[in-house]
Amino acid sequence: MITVDSLTRRYAGFTAVDNVSFTAQPGRVTGFLGPNGAGKSTTMRVMVGLTVPTSGSATIDGIRFADLPNPGLEVGVLLDASAQHAGRTGRETLTVAADTMGLPRTRVDEMLELVSLTPTEAKRRVRNYSLGMRQRLGIATALLGDPRVLILDEPANGLDPAGIRWMRDLLRSYADKGGTVLLSSHLLHEIEVIADDLVVIGNGKIVASGTKEELLAAAGTLARSTWPRDLAHALEQAGIASTLAGDGSVRTDADPAQVGAVALAAGIALTELRSAEGAGLEDMFLSLTADTQREGVAA
Amino acid sequence: MIATTVSPTTSTDASRSFPVREPARAIPITRLVKVELRKMFNTRSGFWMLVSIGILSLLATGAVIIFAPDNAVTYENFATAIGFPMSVILPMIAILGVTSEWSQRSGLTTFTLVPSRGRVINAKATATFLVGLVSMAVAFAVGALGNIVGSALAGVDTVWDVSLATAPQIVLGNLVGMAIGFTLGVVLRSSAAAIVGYFVVSLVLPGILALLAQVRDWFADLQPWIDWNYTQVNLFEGATDTAKEWAMLGSTTAIWIVLPLIVGLLFLRRSEVK
Numbered sequence: 001m002i003t004v005d006s007l008t009r010r011y012a013g014f015t016a017v018d019n020v021s022f023t024a025q026p027g028r029v030t031g032f033l034g035p036n037g038a039g040k041s042t043t044m045r046v047m048v049g050l051t052v053p054t055s056g057s058a059t060i061d062g063i064r065f066a067d068l069p070n071p072g073l074e075v076g077v078l079l080d081a082s083a084q085h086a087g088r089t090g091r092e093t094l095t096v097a098a099d100t101m102g103l104p105r106t107r108v109d110e111m112l113e114l115v116s117l118t119p120t121e122a123k124r125r126v127r128n129y130s131l132g133m134r135q136r137l138g139i140a141t142a143l144l145g146d147p148r149v150l151i152l153d154e155p156a157n158g159l160d161p162a163g164i165r166w167m168r169d170l171l172r173s174y175a176d177k178g179g180t181v182l183l184s185s186h187l188l189h190e191i192e193v194i195a196d197d198l199v200v201i202g203n204g205k206i207v208a209s210g211t212k213e214e215l216l217a218a219a220g221t222l223a224r225s226t227w228p229r230d231l232a233h234a235l236e237q238a239g240i241a242s243t244l245a246g247d248g249s250v251r252t253d254a255d256p257a258q259v260g261a262v263a264l265a266a267g268i269a270l271t272e273l274r275s276a277e278g279a280g281l282e283d284m285f286l287s288l289t290a291d292t293q294r295e296g297v298a299a
Numbered sequence: 300m301i302a303t304t305v306s307p308t309t310s311t312d313a314s315r316s317f318p319v320r321e322p323a324r325a326i327p328i329t330r331l332v333k334v335e336l337r338k339m340f341n342t343r344s345g346f347w348m349l350v351s352i353g354i355l356s357l358l359a360t361g362a363v364i365i366f367a368p369d370n371a372v373t374y375e376n377f378a379t380a381i382g383f384p385m386s387v388i389l390p391m392i393a394i395l396g397v398t399s400e401w402s403q404r405s406g407l408t409t410f411t412l413v414p415s416r417g418r419v420i421n422a423k424a425t426a427t428f429l430v431g432l433v434s435m436a437v438a439f440a441v442g443a444l445g446n447i448v449g450s451a452l453a454g455v456d457t458v459w460d461v462s463l464a465t466a467p468q469i470v471l472g473n474l475v476g477m478a479i480g481f482t483l484g485v486v487l488r489s490s491a492a493a494i495v496g497y498f499v500v501s502l503v504l505p506g507i508l509a510l511l512a513q514v515r516d517w518f519a520d521l522q523p524w525i526d527w528n529y530t531q532v533n534l535f536e537g538a539t540d541t542a543k544e545w546a547m548l549g550s551t552t553a554i555w556i557v558l559p560l561i562v563g564l565l566f567l568r569r570s571e572v573k
Contacts, residue, residue, distance in 0.1 A: 048414075049410070066414035069324055071414060072412045080407060084405055085405040087342035087345075088341055089341075095337075096334060100330070100409075101412065
């Protein structure tokens with residue numbers, strides 16, 4: 001389990017991470033979301049001891065990362081796939097990590113096979129790797145010590161569709177056998193498919209956290225009718241605020257049962273009625289982080 | 300450790316749960332030194348550094364055999380010829396061993412696997428020291444071979460004019476150069492800056508200090524206590540004999556190596572690795 005407690009990191013002039021607290025539970029995939037520069041990477045760097053927090057703490061199963069005797073065997077970390085020595089071959093990169101952790105060299109071959117880097121590719125220097133290959137190498141390094149906790153910053157970056165699917169299955173099985181997975185991503189669809197829990201950060205502060213179901217349920221209801229204006233009017237009469245979207249759908253914070261009852265009472269036939277989950281994560285993300293978006297638009 | 304017995308098929312098997320492990324043991328320093336030694340030479344630049352030491356030793360030996368007049372075919376001349384390229388390359392190896400973690404950003408992995416940065420730097424220092432010793436041994440051996448072959452070719456007596464007291468001083472001189480490079484690496488944490496820095500303190504600085512000593516009398520007495528090149532050259536010449544000369548070496552070492560290294564380490568341990 002990863003526990004982040006009142007974590008703050010200040011730089012001269014601004015606060016990158018501001019009193020952030022959350023946990024990532026074993027057996028679950030926790031998605032860490034936020035706009036560019038929101039403090040995701042800084043938070044993750046503090047977790048693994050690369051950045052010293054101004055105040056607060058981050059612990060792995062109750063222990064500070066820096067106090068783990070052999071961290072590679074407990075926590076798999078991938079923060080930046082490009083942060084590898086360009087003049088070293090992929091195989092050497094893994095060999096160095098395996099040697100540091102005290103693992104047998106056979107583990108290197110196993111990992112190369114797991115992330116589908118061929119022996120020829122493994123002999124090439126990292127300088128000649130594509131982003132996707134570096135990502136695979138980084139994931140191999142993270143998994144090398146068979147850790148119980150994974151901390152991955154944008155692991156799907158640069159992977160091809162098959163790679164993304166593979167990655168998703170890998171993380172799912174890791175969580176299913178009791179591992180703790182924390183991953184950040186800008187690919188909201190990716191997070192929506194894989195994450196059990198979500199932590200949303202904006203301007204260094206947590207703006208929302210909870211299970212995916214809880215957070216997306218809060219996104220309300222989407223209804224369609226041949227007469228959307230009448231439906232909106234009927235909802236208003238019933239005291240339910242709603243918005244008429246340009247595509248002819250009606251959105252409201254009320255739950256679907258309420259909306260159905262109102263429509264029935266008003267004699268309006270609905271063509272679609274569902275919780276607004278489908279559009280959910282992106283809308284939720286944009287509205288939650290509206291104040292912190294660079295583009296200055298709300299959802 | 301359990302992790303060592305896991306096969307690839309089971310490590311991704313969803314049905315398997317994580318075994319209860321015995322608590323992991325701390326990583327021993329000997330292992331870190333071995334890893335750092337490997338890292339010094341398993342990159343392209345590291346590999347060519349190593350190769351160039353061998354090649355330049357042979358070239359320098361060959362040059363002495365071909366160009367030196369017969370009475371100059373002595374062990375000292377071979378040692379000097381080999382020593383010069385060595386005294387340039389060894390500090391570069393020391394610099395890159397440290398700075399590549401930042402310039403190549405591999406430190407992200409290194410300091411995640413070993414969060415104690417002091418231990419990593421310690422391992423790097425030990426590895427650098429070992430490389431220095433082995434390289435010097437190779438240089439002396441190649442020089443000796445050159446001396447035997449050279450004197451035979453020239454038909455003169457083989458002259459062994461490097462005393463057993465001088466040899467350790469030459470080794471120490473090279474280790475001082477490596478330590479300066481290592482210190483610059485720790486303080487600057489950038490390959491380009493540290494290499495430029497090394498040439499400034501080893502080529503530009505001595506000229507300035509020598510000039511200052513010429514025009515200011517009070518500095519002439521002070522220079523040997525401040526100028527690390529001065530004491531290093533004395534080592535290369537095997538001329539560090541008296542207690543005062545050793546004290547001078549101690550003084551320049553404190554000023555240029557010990558002090559900056561301590562300050563650099565303090566910053567390095569707190570700094571952010573990005």
